[in-house]
Structures are given as C-alpha cells and as structure tokens.
Amino acid sequence: LGVYPFIFSGAGKTTLLNTFLHRNLKGLHVEGRVEINGNKIGRGITAISGYAQQEEMFVGTLTVREYLSIQARLRTNLSQERREKRVNVILAQLGLTKCQNNRIGVAGVRKGISGGEARRLTFACELLSNPGILFCDEPTTGLDSFMAEHVVVVLSKLASSGRTIVCTIHQPASQLFLMFDRVMLLAGGRTAFFGTPRECIDFFEQCGHPCPHNYNPADLIIHTLAVAPHEEETCRTRITAICDSFEKGNYGMALHANLDKVTSTTVPPGRRRVNFGIQIAALLHSYFIARTLSYLPLFSLDGLLMIYVCYWMVGFSSSVTQVLFATLISFLIEQSSCAFGMMLACIAPSYPRRDEVLAQYSFNADRFILDQLLMVAFIFVFYLIGYVGLSIRIYRSR
Numbered sequence: 001l002g003v004y005p006f007i008f009s010g011a012g013k014t015t016l017l018n019t020f021l022h023r024n025l026k027g028l029h030v031e032g033r034v035e036i037n038g039n040k041i042g043r044g045i046t047a048i049s050g051y052a053q054q055e056e057m058f059v060g061t062l063t064v065r066e067y068l069s070i071q072a073r074l075r076t077n078l079s080q081e082r083r084e085k086r087v088n089v090i091l092a093q094l095g096l097t098k099c100q101n102n103r104i105g106v107a108g109v110r111k112g113i114s115g116g117e118a119r120r121l122t123f124a125c126e127l128l129s130n131p132g133i134l135f136c137d138e139p140t141t142g143l144d145s146f147m148a149e150h151v152v153v154v155l156s157k158l159a160s161s162g163r164t165i166v167c168t169i170h171q172p173a174s175q176l177f178l179m180f181d182r183v184m185l186l187a188g189g190r191t192a193f194f195g196t197p198r199e200c201i202d203f204f205e206q207c208g209h210p211c212p213h214n215y216n217p218a219d220l221i222i223h224t225l226a227v228a229p230h231e232e233e234t235c236r237t238r239i240t241a242i243c244d245s246f247e248k249g250n251y252g253m254a255l256h257a258n259l260d261k262v263t264s265t266t267v268p269p270g271r272r273r274v275n276f277g278i279q280i281a282a283l284l285h286s287y288f289i290a291r292t293l294s295y296l297p298l299f300s301l302d303g304l305l306m307i308y309v310c311y312w313m314v315g316f317s318s319s320v321t322q323v324l325f326a327t328l329i330s331f332l333i334e335q336s337s338c339a340f341g342m343m344l345a346c347i348a349p350s351y352p353r354r355d356e357v358l359a360q361y362s363f364n365a366d367r368f369i370l371d372q373l374l375m376v377a378f379i380f381v382f383y384l385i386g387y388v389g390l391s392i393r394i395y396r397s398r
Helices: 013-021 042-047 064-075 080-093 115-127 145-160 197-206 217-225 232-248 250-260 276-314 320-347 355-360 365-397
Strands: 049-052 133-137 164-168 183-187 190-195
Touching (some): 013 042, 013 049, 013 164, 064 276, 080 115, 115 145, 183 197, 183 217, 190 232, 197 232
Antiparallel strands (some): 183 190
C-alpha cells in the first residue's frame, strides 16, 4: 500500500502512467513488463484499476448525484437499489454530500461546483467500481494550497482503506510532499530516487545537495534535477551522478532486493464489463437530461412566439382548439428540425472554425489597418478592371 508522487516536469510521469495502463502508446517503444502481485497483467490492469485524469470531461448541466448515478450504471452491474447505496457511500466518503444537488457547471457558461469538488468528483467516478488501484494524473494541478491539501488528505484516507494510490505530482508544497508514503523521482527517463520523503531528503544531502532550513524539499529536488538553459551539459552530468548514486547505493539495492522477494499471488478480481444495451440506455438518459430538457425552453420559445405572431397576422380562427393545434404542429416541426440538425452534427466530420480559420489563413489583429486599406484598394482596382473590360467590349462592338 502506498501513494507515490513523481516529481519533475517532462521526466515522463504521464508516459509512465500510460505505460502502466496501456494507453496512448502509439509510436512509443516500451521495454519491460507490468506485473500485479508478481503476475504479468497486460491490458487486464484496466479491469482492476481506475484512472483519474487531470481534466475530466463532465456533463456540466447535470447535478453531482445525477452524474454519479449515470456513471454507476456504466461502470457496475449492480441493481438500482445497490447502485444508489453505492453512490451515497461514495458521496459521503469524498465529502460531496453537501453539493450533491448542485450542477457541475460549464466553464465560462454556467457556474457550478468548485475546483476541489470537481477533482473529488473525478475520484468518485473511478471509485464506483471499487478498484484496488487508483492512478491519479496530477490531482492537485490548478488548485490553491488549501484545496490541494484537502485532495491529498482524501487520497490518503482512500489509501488507508486498503487501496494502492499512484499519483503524479509536479512541484507540491512542503506539507504535501511529507504526506505521501513513498516518493519516486524521475529525471531524464531514469529513477533518481524511490523511498519515503524523509529518506529522500537524506539521500540528496548525501549527494551534496542539503535542504536549507525552512525550504520546500520539492523545490530543492526540482532545481537539482532540472536542466537549465545554456547549462545542459553540467545539469545532465549532475542528474546522471544522482541516478547512478541511487542505483548503486543502499536505497537502490534495497529496492531491487524487495522486488526479488515478490512472489506470485492471486490477482484481484476485475470488474465485469457492462453490456452494450445498458451503456446505450445510460448515455441516452444522460443526454436527454443534460441537453434535451435543458434546452427545451430555449428551442421552443422562439418558435412559439413566431407561430403566435403569424397566426394573429394571418387571421386564423381564434378558438382555443385551433390555437393549441397550431402550437402542437409548430412544436413538432421545430423539434424535428433540431433532431435533424443534431443528427447531421454527429455524423458529419468537424471543420475548422473561428480562431482556427483565422490562424490558418494568417489573419492578425495587428494587420487590421493594412487589411482595410487593401480592401479599399481592391474596390478601385476591380472597378478599374471592369471599366477597362467594358470599354474594350464597346470598342469591339463598333
């Protein structure tokens, strides 16, 4: 059991997680094996683990409970009653009970839950299937120090409940650094250290890089393992020396000795795959709640206003029955058009738009005045060419 942060930007943290989970490995040459309890696991690791990505794509118009309930249908084969109990347990475990009826929110469009709550919601989705291992890609990125510490406390509680939590962390605060059970430092694709945070501080002191008093150990590590511009050769030599010291020293030898002692034991049972029909039903349900019901008033209001105005201008019958019938016909036509448009949007390929088109054709705000002058020049040039062409035609017709 342990929580392992990998500290250093560009050292291969996310690549290592992708290697564990057999994700996004196209064009990547991988050597070695991924084993669980001494057994080669391969792609089967996804059945016994969860992956909390750095940025989760939520359905912002749903509430926290609605989103978790739909995720529970997609990730588990439990009955409805047991799913609801599981959702309640996860909400309480991750401190999301107070915001369970709040909408998740859409950035820049709809205000929703806070960043810390969104990060905990990501963990909650992965914990629905009760995985034995939870991988977290930079769970504290974008959070303030208080929220980051709260997230790490939540992860520590999950680890103490019998799960293995593997995190990638970039430049944590000093109090966060000391909260982890084990740390693994990566630099240039090599292991610079593996052990407890206290052992890490002692190791760097042995290598000639002591941590000053009241200084963040993580900052010292990053500065020591960083490759500074115009000092690449010196920095790489220092990094190589530290990695060699770890591999040949007591910490590295102890790590290899512990690995040699690992014996094959039973792999934790994986979750059963939810059948295709349940997945389609859950996704359609979420789409119906998130999109159709949310936008129904907006889609209907303009059409109803138009039909009422036209109905009054044309002078149709003012009986309630006729008005309601016309309203129904207008509503059905408008919804059919919306459904047709959504169908085309889902089937048709995506095309560049707005900023992408402007960037593709080199439109720049700094050239605005020049572009306007060129357009004025085009007016005179085109009129001149047209005048010359017309004059030639008249001359030839004579």
